[in-house]
Amino acid sequence: MSGATKLPDEGIMALSDRPLRSVLYIPASKGRALEKARDLPADAIIFDLEDAMAPDEKAAARALLAEDLAHGGYGRRLRIVRINALSTAWGAEDAAAIARMDCDAVLLPKVESPRDIDDLRALTGSLPIWAMMESPRGVLNALAIADAAGMEGFVLGTNDLAKDLGCDTGGGRAQLMSALQTCLLAARAAGIACVDGVFNAFRDEDGLRAECAQGRDLGMDGKTLIHPLQIAIANEVFAPSSDAVDLARRQIAAFDEALAKGEAVAVVDGKIVENLHVATARATLARAAAIAAMESA
Known part of the structure; x- marks a missing residue:
């Protein structure tokens, strides 16, 4: 899959060769923004044909985006296009157009059941699908949606979800935690x-850092962003620290040494290291290597 891969027999997620620390929304109608995005250090870009577009801009934005993607130049960044919901006047035309665009995945908003994914797949064929999880019904059907054919990722739509729930998104997001x-x-x-x-206050660096750290600690692969100023913090927070990389290497080395002695457990820094810890350590090193490859491309 494009975004994350499951390590064999371990059930632990690790980033693939294209990390997802920073996933930046770009309005598909803004030619200058599209051009600038080629040089931004985001891991992935969501080219938005939905919320960022006025109704009378949507057809022109679709055509501009197709032309822009055909020119290439986005390097190893994952290129995801968010279309309009299939229930709208633009969704079916978006889906038909996206099937011919040079992109990596299509992002479907307002997903509430696996049937939404099946309907999109009938229009886009083998193009990988991501789903916006942004409604109570969608969250309650999350596993069935995740298991749908063609699915490769979730993007959490916390603003829409909070609106539907009637809750605030501040205060550490306790109100959204069960949904997340x-x-x-x-x-x-x-x-x-x-x-x-997304984190809405894009100039609040401390708030963004705290929410990125919360998402990282929960286990998220990265964060969607609304402004280029947010990229550096997301990239930093969702990357393994030098201490984490060092610990991972020492855990693997100690465990390998224990196995060579016929033992199944090692000790590092006074803590037990078993095979499950080694799987996590290998995922950490794989993530660090993927990020290094991304940043050197």
Whole structure:
């Protein structure tokens, strides 16, 4: 899959060769923004044909985006296009157009059941599908959606979800925690990626860092962003620290040494290291290597 891969027999998610620390929304109608995005250090870009477009802009934006993607130049960044919901006047035309665009995946908004994914797949064929998880019904059907054919990732739409729930998104997001974890559990069970929702106050660096850290600690693969100023913090927070990489290497070395002695357990820094810890350590090193490859491309 494009975003995350399941390690054999371990059930632990690791980033693939294209990390998802920073996933930036770009309006598909803004030619200058599209051009600038080629040089931004985001891991992935969501080219938006939905919320960022006025109704009378949508057809022109679709044509502009097709032309822009055909020119290439986005390097190893994952290129995801968010279309309009199939229930709208633009959704079916978006889907037909996206099937011919040079992109990596299509992002479907307002997903509430696996049938939504099946309907899209009938229009886009083998193009990988991501789902916006942004309604109570969608969250409650998260596992069935994650298991649908063609699915590769979830993007959490926390603003829409909060609106439907009638809750605030501040205060550590306790009000949204059950929904966040339900979607993450479903994604991990199905072996697909899961990217956290946006942080609206894009000039609040401390707030963004705290929410990125929360998403990372929950197990999210990265964070969706609304402004290029947010990229550096997301990239930093969702990357393994030098201490984490060092510990992972020492855990693997100690465990390998224990196995050579016929033992199944090692000790590092006074803590037990078993095979499950080694699987996590290998995932950490794989993530660090993927990020290094991304940044050197």
